[in-house]
Amino acid sequence: GREMLGEQSVVLRGYALPDAAALLAGVDAVTQQAPFRNMVTPGGYTMSVALTNCGRYGWTTDAHGYRYSRNDPLSGQPWPDMPAAFDDLARRAAAEAGFPGFAPDACLVNRYEPGSRLSLHQDKDERDYGWPIVSVSLGMPAVFLFGGHERADKSQRVPLLHGDVVVWGGVDRLRFHGVMPLKDHPHPLLGSRRINFTIRRAG
Ligand code: MD5
Numbered sequence: 001g002r003e004m005l006g007e008q009s010v011v012l013r014g015y016a017l018p019d020a021a022a023l024l025a026g027v028d029a030v031t032q033q034a035p036f037r038n039m040v041t042p043g044g045y046t047m048s049v050a051l052t053n054c055g056r057y058g059w060t061t062d063a064h065g066y067r068y069s070r071n072d073p074l075s076g077q078p079w080p081d082m083p084a085a086f087d088d089l090a091r092r093a094a095a096e097a098g099f100p101g102f103a104p105d106a107c108l109v110n111r112y113e114p115g116s117r118l119s120l121h122q123d124k125d126e127r128d129y130g131w132p133i134v135s136v137s138l139g140m141p142a143v144f145l146f147g148g149h150e151r152a153d154k155s156q157r158v159p160l161l162h163g164d165v166v167v168w169g170g171v172d173r174l175r176f177h178g179v180m181p182l183k184d185h186p187h188p189l190l191g192s193r194r195i196n197f198t199i200r201r202a203g
């Protein structure tokens with residue numbers, strides 16, 4: 001099923017289910033080379049969500065700020081390649097949502113545990129906001145907060161479940177968004193974890 005969240009953002013319910021095993025194998029391959037880590041924000045807070053990346057560019061935060069970089073600061077090596085299953089799913093989902101020709105070069109992988117949350121923010125570090133972001137949710141359910149263009153705008157609460165894919169583009173690309181603190185509802189495949197990855201064009 002397809003649910004419109006905004007004018008140019010769509011939830012494709014269960015779209016990733018046929019590829020779940022290949023996607024999880026991809027997450028394992030990536031995290032063997034570039035492990036999940038809890039990064040620090042410029043404001044000095046350690047994020048409750050653990051992150052890693054794959055693809056040509058990876059997003060990081062530290063005391064100096066937010067940025068995309070070619071290398072993992074932990075190893076000094078390039079980020080792991082984007083698994084073919086990620087790239088393929090993202091291109092198909094983007095086209096399905098009205099964004100043909102999407103050629104991703106970055107993927108931020110997030111790991112949530114019970115209590116992990118993501119406060120309201122905008123994704124503004126990519127070069128061209130004309131490209132969409134494709135988000136894939138695996139494991140425990142989360143309540144996604146979909147806000148407006150101002151931080152103070154009221155947010156909609158949207159459940160995101162194992163296998164759901166969301167495509168954000170166009171006028172919805174810069175909306176504030178976040179994730180409510182995760183409740184512990186263990187998932188049969190992933191236990192008390194949620195993995196979300198967001199496939200992007202950053203460069
Ligand atoms: C998550 N991740 O569930 C969320 C879902 C992130 C992040 O927010 O930055 O890694 S992706 C939601 C998203 C991405 C880009 C734009 C919009 C939402 N939006 O315009 O609402 O871990």
Ligand code: FE
Nearest residue numbers: 121122123177
């Ligand atoms: Fe975001």
